[in-house]
Amino acid sequence: MSDIKEVKEPSIYDFRDEERDEDFYKVDAGLTEDIIREISKEKHDPEWMLEFRLNALKVYKEMEIPDWGPPIDGLDLNNIVTYVKPKTKMVGSWDEVPADIKNAFEKLGIPQAEREALAGVGAQYDSEIVYHNVKKEVEDQGVVYTDMESAITGKYEQMVKDHFMKLVPVNDHKFAALHGAVWSGGSFVYAPPGAKVEIPLQSYFRLNAPGAGQFEHTLIIVDEGADVHFIEGCSAPKYNIANLHAGCVELFVGKNAHLRYSTIENWSKNMYNLNTKRAICEEGGTIEWISGSFGSHVSYLYPTSILKGDHSHSEFTGVTFAGATQNLDTGAKVIHIGKHTSSFIDTKSITKGGGINTYRSSVEIRPTALYSKASVNCGSLMIDSESRSDTVPAMDIRTDTADVGHEAKIGRISDDAVFYMMSRGMSEAAAKAMIVSGFASPVSKELPLEYAAEMNNLIKLEMETG
Amino acid sequence: MSEYILDIKDLHAGIEGEEILKGVDLRIAAGETHVLMGPNGAGKSTLGNVIMGNPVYKVNSGSMIFDGKDLTEMSVDERAKAGLFMSFQNPLEVPGLTMDNFIRSALRERTGKAIKIFQFKKKLEETCSLLDMDEAYVQRDLNVGFSGGEKKKAEIFQLLMLEPKFAILDETDSGLDVDAVRIVSKGVDIFRKNGGTLLIITHSTRILEGLNVDATHVIVDGKVVKEGGAELVETINAGGFEGLKNE
Ligand SMILES: Nc1ncnc2c1ncn2[C@@H]1O[C@H](COP(=O)(O)OP(=O)(O)O)[C@@H](O)[C@H]1O
Ligand SMILES: [Mg+2]
Numbered sequence: 001m002s003d004i005k006e007v008k009e010p011s012i013y014d015f016r017d018e019e020r021d022e023d024f025y026k027v028d029a030g031l032t033e034d035i036i037r038e039i040s041k042e043k044h045d046p047e048w049m050l051e052f053r054l055n056a057l058k059v060y061k062e063m064e065i066p067d068w069g070p071p072i073d074g075l076d077l078n079n080i081v082t083y084v085k086p087k088t089k090m091v092g093s094w095d096e097v098p099a100d101i102k103n104a105f106e107k108l109g110i111p112q113a114e115r116e117a118l119a120g121v122g123a124q125y126d127s128e129i130v131y132h133n134v135k136k137e138v139e140d141q142g143v144v145y146t147d148m149e150s151a152i153t154g155k156y157e158q159m160v161k162d163h164f165m166k167l168v169p170v171n172d173h174k175f176a177a178l179h180g181a182v183w184s185g186g187s188f189v190y191a192p193p194g195a196k197v198e199i200p201l202q203s204y205f206r207l208n209a210p211g212a213g214q215f216e217h218t219l220i221i222v223d224e225g226a227d228v229h230f231i232e233g234c235s236a237p238k239y240n241i242a243n244l245h246a247g248c249v250e251l252f253v254g255k256n257a258h259l260r261y262s263t264i265e266n267w268s269k270n271m272y273n274l275n276t277k278r279a280i281c282e283e284g285g286t287i288e289w290i291s292g293s294f295g296s297h298v299s300y301l302y303p304t305s306i307l308k309g310d311h312s313h314s315e316f317t318g319v320t321f322a323g324a325t326q327n328l329d330t331g332a333k334v335i336h337i338g339k340h341t342s343s344f345i346d347t348k349s350i351t352k353g354g355g356i357n358t359y360r361s362s363v364e365i366r367p368t369a370l371y372s373k374a375s376v377n378c379g380s381l382m383i384d385s386e387s388r389s390d391t392v393p394a395m396d397i398r399t400d401t402a403d404v405g406h407e408a409k410i411g412r413i414s415d416d417a418v419f420y421m422m423s424r425g426m427s428e429a430a431a432k433a434m435i436v437s438g439f440a441s442p443v444s445k446e447l448p449l450e451y452a453a454e455m456n457n458l459i460k461l462e463m464e465t466g
Numbered sequence: 467m468s469e470y471i472l473d474i475k476d477l478h479a480g481i482e483g484e485e486i487l488k489g490v491d492l493r494i495a496a497g498e499t500h501v502l503m504g505p506n507g508a509g510k511s512t513l514g515n516v517i518m519g520n521p522v523y524k525v526n527s528g529s530m531i532f533d534g535k536d537l538t539e540m541s542v543d544e545r546a547k548a549g550l551f552m553s554f555q556n557p558l559e560v561p562g563l564t565m566d567n568f569i570r571s572a573l574r575e576r577t578g579k580a581i582k583i584f585q586f587k588k589k590l591e592e593t594c595s596l597l598d599m600d601e602a603y604v605q606r607d608l609n610v611g612f613s614g615g616e617k618k619k620a621e622i623f624q625l626l627m628l629e630p631k632f633a634i635l636d637e638t639d640s641g642l643d644v645d646a647v648r649i650v651s652k653g654v655d656i657f658r659k660n661g662g663t664l665l666i667i668t669h670s671t672r673i674l675e676g677l678n679v680d681a682t683h684v685i686v687d688g689k690v691v692k693e694g695g696a697e698l699v700e701t702i703n704a705g706g707f708e709g710l711k712n713e
Contacts, residue, residue, distance in 0.1 A: 414558065415521070415522070416558055417558040417559075417560055419518075419520050419521065419522075419542060420554060420557065420558040421558075421560070421568070421572075422519075422541070422542035422543045422546065423518050423519075423542055423543075423545075423546055423550075423551070423552055423554075424546055424551075424568070424569075424572040424576075424624065424628060425543055425546035425547050425572045425573075425575045425576035425628070426543055426546075426571065426572055426575050427543050427575065428541075428542075428543070430571070430575060434560070434563050434568070434571065435560060435563070437562065437563070438560050438561050438562025438563035438607070439561065439562055440562070441561070441562030441563075442562070
């Protein structure tokens, strides 16, 4: 299932702008072998994982910082060690948590105990029982659902080894390499052939494992004919004094298997979110991405689907919200390799208060992908005239049997619609929030009810602030 | 307090650089049904919008008192909460927001209280059957893909759900087939029988059949040029607006 060599080059993450190559700069990241060994030891890595990390470190040091997206010079890469040192305490006390985060907890109605855990200052939210109940139900199906640390030291070690960073190789980009060297936390799922998991697997309850929410690794393997829904995230802003998030998600969808991967992310507004998510589908396999991206100072996020097998299919439905001080560069990528493959991208971006949203997508239909179909649909809604919204869709079609469609719409919130809604008794803020929630509804409609409600609360909150 | 629920005196209003309403006087007592007529472009919709508080229009002078409150000092939602309602000539579409969700949110904002789901559902069902509407309708996105007639029916649906004190109906009957007009009239009649006050902007008598019209106002070029009883509607239908301008 991990035979993906043919798709590795050219790099499928990089949107690098060839003309600006001379602008690359290098940093001497003070990350040493000793630090990596220390991390590895604390995590009780098997020997091969230590080797893996050390190799990733080498690659990290050799690679350049991507220069084609929003600036990330606010990251102190000369001092990268402060982001990854295992003993760096995340936040000292509740008092040090910024006011806007506390405020958001308040408005979203998160219980105090949970608030402290989410801010990384309290004892871990006691949710083991809930977690174990879920675990029991899926175990009856033979499904493995555990944290990465347990997976790698337990009986699935070989399976992890066969898949870990095979889809996102460490030399994919500099932050993938960094991830490979210092990753910590995350989830592992294996669904055996034919397993059908009715309930969504939720990783909400493990967000606060040490290092999670920063360099976590998610590895999901759905074997032939199996069906899984994995859902990750919560509306509470994840605060971390170390403001770099370089997670990695690798999804392996087997023959005729189906995986739905849903995420609602809300990063604190100081966060650099440089995340890599990728899926590969075998023959007849389907990957569905549902994605709501909120918060962060800068985001680079382009979940990628590799449609390797014939008749494989991908759907991406996403919404991004950029407010004041935010520069979000998000989108989706699809690589069609197999025959009769099909992909569908539907994204919505909302921009407000001088925020910047760039929708970036790429659809590649390789010569082998005969009779494939791709459809890209992106819409932007601007709340005010200070905000900026750009669309950078790319299509690279190498066969004349392909059927591709593309539609982009940029619009402003309609004053007439706001007046109409206010004439029924809604405040201006409520009317605007409802228009925006409606605009984002392709995503909320696909989420379980409680997540959809959370997302709408989050939109309301974002509309009220700044 | 005035004996009128709506008392407008010498209202001058318009858009930047252009006066559209040039001294309108209009008085309506609570529980009455008034008709507002006038040729295209006379300022009927503008008057409705100015009463409702559309920020596109600026009030230059004059007064508007609703239920003892000075409307010119109130935001649109405050006016709605005070009991004003307007059925729009061109209702707006809101993709992704279902009609029932919209109405429930509006009720919540108007009452400041959580809405009891069971009662709300029951009322939705009753109102649907009253207006001969398929219940699936209220699950659809607000006005999105509705035909002209469906949009107008949806306005009356909102009127009956929100139960305001005063409703302005801006050409709610235009572009409807005979059956649809009958249904709309039925809805309007229920509103009226429950004590609602009405200002009906219309070009035809069809919507007025079976309604007891208390007064008719004719507006031409931003001014009320003639007032009368129910019979004025007939006169205008027979003779048009010509000749009224110079009275
Ligand atoms: N928002 C607006 N911008 C420009 N002109 C307007 C606007 N609203 C109304 N008008 C003008 O004011 C006049 C009255 O319009 P309206 O109130 O819609 O008339 P009626 O509803 O009686 O047909 C028309 O000449 C119309 O073009
Ligand atoms: Mg009009």
